[in-house]
Amino acid sequence: MPGLAGIEHIAVTVPDLEEAVDFFTDVLGCERLYDMGRFADPDGTWMADNLDVHPRAEIDNFAVLRCANAANLELFQYRAPDQITRWPRMSDHGGTHIAFYVEDMDAALAHLVAHGVRVLGEGKKDAIGPEKGEDATFAHFLTPWGQLLEFVSYPYGRAHADDRTRRAWRPDAS
Structure with a gap:
């Protein structure tokens, strides 16, 4: 792809924008950068033509967050007749x-538990296959509205990187 530089943002539609922003900022430490406000095309087809949603769909608001050294996160709150x-x-x-990279899996999971977040399974699990590595771990958890999120940590790298010059992104990679 000519000019492709990376992932600029990930967008997620949530049932309650303020609840989601509060979770991502208060629990995960993301920073709210700005809001875009309401958008709708009550008489036209802009929403269907450009976003492939119902033409009467409405965006109540959306917020853009920055989560440490990673792609931006856009959170949308929509209403639509066929939602x-x-x-x-x-x-x-x-x-x-x-998935969010964390430097200390035990501390990150303890933080989630202290905030009443539901951590799935047995919490921290050892990475497997090409994602294996010394102290390479992962854990899944749910937001208050049921979205699946994950923490990953591999402070000493992953097995797949042993024989490759191009490695998977991580916060401290050059």
Whole structure:
């Protein structure tokens, strides 16, 4: 792709924008940069033509957050006549999760627990396969509205990097 430089943002539609912003800022430490406000095209087809949503869909507001040294995060709150309100599971088409790199998995998970966040499974798990490495771990957790998120940590690298010149992104990589 000519000119591709990287991922600039990830966008997620949430049921309650302020609840989501509060979670990402108060619990995960992201920074709210700005809001874009309401957008709708009550008589036209802009929403269908440009976003492939119902033409009467409305964006109540959306906020742009910065989460440490990573891509920006856009949080949208929509209303639409044909809106599906059940959060997709990872096994559903369109199922997604966002993974955040943390330097200290134990401290990060303790922080989540202190904030009443539901950590899934047994919490910290050892990485497997090409993601293995000394102290390489991961853990999944849920936001208050049911979105799956993940923490990953691999302070000494991952197995896949042993024989490659191009490695997966991580915060301290050059």
